[in-house]
Amino acid sequence: MATIFDIANKVGVSISTVSRALNGYSDVGEQTRQRVMETARELNYYPSAVARSLQVKRSNTIAFAPLVRQHVESEPFFKEFVGLLALSAFKHNLSLLALVAESPAETEEVYREVAGSGRVDGIILADIRPEDDRISLLHELGVSFVAFGRTSDYASLAYPFVDVDSAAGIRAVMHHLRGQGHERIAYLGSPLNTTYAIDRYRGFCQSLAEYGVEVNDHLAVHALQEPQEVAAAVDRLLRLPGREQPTAIVTDGDRLAAAVLTTLEEHGIAVGPGGQVAVTGFDDLAFAAYLRPPLTTVRQPIATACETLLSLLIPKINSKQAHPEFAAGEGIVQVGPEQVLLEPELVIRGSA
């Protein structure tokens, strides 16, 4: 591989002149610049990315750091997220390091190493929990980072994040349902140990409050995980006295919604605006459009999230301190300095 030395030799100038010519500095003779560029081309020269990194102290690599590997492997949402993030990163000339500890105990050491070795310029912290030690760890380490998601105390903790406004998503669902005349709306949710689960349920409660309806404990069930649990919950709903029975079931995830659909089908209950009960999901996973009936759900703007994360992280890397200016756009709301909420999109299909 050719180096600037080879070019310098051939052209008959010094390496510093070559470097300046190559980097478009103004203080280099037009003649010289021409000859340097030409020779570079002839020699098939490309600057060594690593050597440049060493000098400018930038690795041009960012890390994607989910809580545990298993979440990425099992959640289609995450796999899609990583794929799109890698693509977005390349647009900005960045490589992506998937930063996952084999066990939770190793997490801290892994983060310390990646920060200490200068292997990455910044970190996209994913899979944020209501309480998440990683935030303060990263602060301590002085690494640039942006979180995808937020802790429950995000307002007091001033760290940069991008999150999908799940509460708004559920409110949109509720608005849609109310518009269809539904009054008794049930909520089936996953365990309340993730920020998004909490947030989605919050959206549900907010809507109810807005419509002046009290939360009915029979109509809100949480911590659902296995299909059987979902089936049992739906059964219970169905056994409620007629006038207490919900006409719509809002869920906090597509998988849950799919299980609900299956159970309802087994009971021979027609689903949809025209049927006996409406059902909604959240996420718009790949299968949502293929369910019967096709699922009305809320789509997470993953591509926008990736772009936004990077447009927050990159200035942060470049100016290691100042709050980067951020241009909010369509569906992008800035809730604090470097704290951004993304509007999800209601996707109306056949189930509600």
Added chain:
Amino acid sequence: MATIFDIANKVGVSISTVSRALNGYSDVGEQTRQRVMETARELNYYPSAVARSLQVKRSNTIAFAPLVRQHVESEPFFKEFVGLLALSAFKHNLSLLALVAESPAETEEVYREVAGSGRVDGIILADIRPEDDRISLLHELGVSFVAFGRTSDYASLAYPFVDVDSAAGIRAVMHHLRGQGHERIAYLGSPLNTTYAIDRYRGFCQSLAEYGVEVNDHLAVHALQEPQEVAAAVDRLLRLPGREQPTAIVTDGDRLAAAVLTTLEEHGIAVGPGGQVAVTGFDDLAFAAYLRPPLTTVRQPIATACETLLSLLIPKINSKQAHPEFAAGEGIVQVGPEQVLLEPELVIRGSA
């Protein structure tokens, strides 16, 4: 950040001793080693990944190179692939660069640059077409690479690849169908301009030959893309004289199968082993299990593919020493490029 100089200073030895101690060389005093390790810990030292890279000429980054960005964005299969590849890469301490040209015209330049700048140690070439210039380009550039997929002349072109044995997948489907007593089996396929489409159709023909059945032109249709085209093709099948009508429809992709299912449903035709016609897909995309009936299909072993690709690529990178002339003098054996075929898995669900 602490460097080996800091450690050397504090311990009172030279940097080379520190380096050797840190790298576990045997020729360093036990005492010294202890003190160096201790001090490294105290100073919170982590070796600079970039500095090391410059010296050992290894970036610890590999590229993922699909044909065009659009394929990754639109194909769930690819997004999942990238996500899992990033994870696998990290297991081997590798970062991942998504290498995608904005336009086909730029491809060559982009590859040249990434190879010339030493930014990546190797490339995972994805989205291989029957004829693919990138293979010879990469050969010319002398970059280590492994293809995911193969060209049609893979036997003569000696390059390493990992591919899913699509033909075997379809043969498994056919075997299953024959076992259920199906004799007239139709094939609906996508355009034959991809290696996998060709390969899957080849599997179909092979099976037919094995069972001593001639390919019936009415029962094999290709180049299907839009749902309407699929619907039209199914309609045509359904209008065939009774004894010519297929009892099973094999497709070369889940999306196609989904469209077939939809069309059949509109015609009120029962699908499944007990119904009027059986339908199969290929890929086992996320939605396959959620179709009605759940789709019998062929699952691509994506995680295995990623692992295999890396276990092929990494030795290839390592065997290309920093001083190849020296190694060549030693008479190192040039192993032939590995070519690996992965067996896909038949997933039997309700549709066949």
Added chain:
DNA sequence: TTGTAAGCGTTATCAC
């Protein structure tokens, strides 16, 4: 067993 010194290929800081 340890130290000296020469790179690796850039960019940056000076002089000239």
Added chain:
DNA sequence: GTGATAACGCTTACAA
């Protein structure tokens, strides 16, 4: 405008 030369932080001959 241009050229020496010193970093950047590490590995690795070669000496001692």
